[in-house]
Amino acid sequence: MAAGRVTPSSSACRRPEDHHLSTSRPHREVDVPALVEQARAGRPRALARLISLVEDAHPALPEITAALVPLAGRAHVVGITGSPGVGKSTSTNALIRELRSRGRRVGVLAVDPSSPFTGGALLGDRIRMSDHALDPDVFIRSMASRGHLGGVSWATPQAIRVLDAAGFDVVIVETVGVGQSEVEIAGLADTSVVLLAPGMGDGIQAAKAGILEIGDLFVVNKADRDGADSTVRDLRHMISLQERQAHDERADGEHGSGGSDEPPHEAAAPRRWRPRVLKTVASAGTGVADVAVSLDEHLAWLTGSGTLAQRRTRRAAHEIETIALHGVRRRLAALTGGGSVAALATEVVAGSTDPYAAAEALLARLVGPASPPAHPDADPS
Ligand SMILES: Nc1nc2c(ncn2[C@@H]2O[C@H](COP(=O)(O)OP(=O)(O)O)[C@@H](O)[C@H]2O)c(=O)[nH]1
Numbered sequence: 570m571a572a573g574r575v576t577p578s579s580s581a582c583r584r585p586e587d588h589h590l591s592t593s594r595p596h597r598e599v600d601v602p603a604l605v606e607q608a609r610a611g612r613p614r615a616l617a618r619l620i621s622l623v624e625d626a627h628p629a630l631p632e633i634t635a636a637l638v639p640l641a642g643r644a645h646v647v648g649i650t651g652s653p654g655v656g657k658s659t660s661t662n663a664l665i666r667e668l669r670s671r672g673r674r675v676g677v678l679a680v681d682p683s684s685p686f687t688g689g690a691l692l693g694d695r696i697r698m699s700d701h702a703l704d705p706d707v708f709i710r711s712m713a714s715r716g717h718l719g720g721v722s723w724a725t726p727q728a729i730r731v732l733d734a735a736g737f738d739v740v741i742v743e744t745v746g747v748g749q750s751e752v753e754i755a756g757l758a759d760t761s762v763v764l765l766a767p768g769m770g771d772g773i774q775a776a777k778a779g780i781l782e783i784g785d786l787f788v789v790n791k792a793d794r795d796g797a798d799s800t801v802r803d804l805r806h807m808i809s810l811q812e813r814q815a816h817d818e819r820a821d822g823e824h825g826s827g828g829s830d831e832p833p834h835e836a837a838a839p840r841r842w843r844p845r846v847l848k849t850v851a852s853a854g855t856g857v858a859d860v861a862v863s864l865d866e867h868l869a870w871l872t873g874s875g876t877l878a879q880r881r882t883r884r885a886a887h888e889i890e891t892i893a894l895h896g897v898r899r900r901l902a903a904l905t906g907g908g909s910v911a912a913l914a915t916e917v918v919a920g921s922t923d924p925y926a927a928a929e930a931l932l933a934r935l936v937g938p939a940s941p942p943a944h945p946d947a948d949p950s
């Protein structure tokens with residue numbers, strides 16, 4: 570119960586200009602240190618509350634993030650992506666069991682932007698994953714877009730941080746393979762697992778969808794069905810082709826740059842990870858131990874090669890940029906009167922200024938040294 574209680578806090582966020590987004594509801598203050606402490610103690614209600622605050626882009630989010638960052642960075646973040654029905658939730662469930670047998674604490678975020686609130690898929694996930702409902706070292710949460718700016722892609726990295734800071738050894742992010750989400754998951758995770766099923770030329774589809782580039786681990790699930798071996802073969806073939814192509818491009822690059830005349834040595838090139846291709850029957854748990862082993866091996870490679878630090882730095886850069894751009898948009902929206910976007914737009918139509926000059930004027934007003942940021946009391950809503 571305590572995790573859900575909201576108490577006034579001396580350190581509660583007071584500055585409206587720090588709000589990420591303005592929502593129509595009045596903001597309640599949140600006792601961030603207490604909430605974080607309870608989450609660290611493994612209280613599911615505190616975890617759930619923190620993730621809700623993230624999803625709601627609550628005004629206390631900057632304070633929450635500041636409290637979590639020093640505690641985070643230890644979890645292995647694993648993304649699982651693939652078409653609907655390929656077996657992501659079943660695999661996640663089986664993987665939880667496998668990882669628990671290895672003594673790991675596991676947090677799961679099931680991200681489904683296509684199911685805003687409820688819906689069959691989400692309900693199905695809950696039922697399947699309720700295998701672990703009584704295990705205090707497993708926390709599972711469905712996340713869905715609530716229509717906020719940035720939606721799931723905005724909230725997911727922060728929700729991952731909540732689970733990471735709370736001490737989960739592995740954080741699994743399950744996401745549907747629609748549109749950009751595969752690419753997004755590659756950006757979110759330390760290790761990206763691409764799930765496929767036999768038949769329907771899924772391997773070819775993978776190549777087309779650009780999935781080959783993002784997968785660290787390819788898992789052909791439903792291997793109890795016909796065609797699994799040929800899907801595995803197709804994938805391995807395409808991965809080799811792609812590696813050869815990448816190798817040739819590197820060699821060309823070295824010649825083109827007019828640098829060393831030496832042939833490219835493998836030892837000289839950064840150590841590369843060769844994506845694994847595995848087979849599973851997730852519904853029976855078959856092959857899942859190999860997936861767990863490969864995840865560990867990939868993490869060891871990430872750490873040893875320095876790639877982990879690179880990926881995380883890239884992620885942090887993206888997050889900073891996203892937050893900064895939100896801030897710029899919010900401040901633009903808060904401008905009123907002459908010099909506001911609306912006023913400048915009218916001037917552009919009237920021909921008294923042009924869009925580039927207007928944009929420069931706006932930027933100068935927002936970030937230029939001469940002008941202060943938007944007035945704290947200005948509220949766009
Ligand atoms: N035959 C078979 N069915 C599976 C396997 N793994 C999952 N399924 C079934 O495939 C359906 C979709 O699985 P689900 O995990 O919900 O897929 P998701 O949409 O990718 O999360 C369910 O009916 C599962 O029981 C498998 O290895 N073999």
Ligand SMILES: [Mg+2]
Nearest residue numbers: 657658690694
């Ligand atoms: Mg699912």
